[in-house]
Amino acid sequence: MSDARLEQFKKMVADFPDSPMSHFSLGKLYLERRQYAEAAAALESAVRLDSTYAAAMVALGDAWAGAGEAAKAREVLTRAKEHALAQGHPGLAEEIDERIADLE
16 A cells, blocks of 8 residues: 555645645545544544535445444434435435444
């Protein structure tokens, strides 16, 4: 796994700390690496910066699930589904339902 990618995303967060996308990108990389605590921290920052960022909430749910925190995953995925439906993304809402079902 490329440390260059990790450094690139860390630099993006440092250069654009108020950009939800920079935190999301870093969080997704950590998620790919199964570094769930780091992923959750980055993705929580993305959601804090944009409380309607459904994709970041889904990834955050995946991070919590990977970390064995099913209750936290369920809570954030439920919020993500509400935002996905409000934003007109029924396909994403169905995908979120599947993730929630997998937690049980």
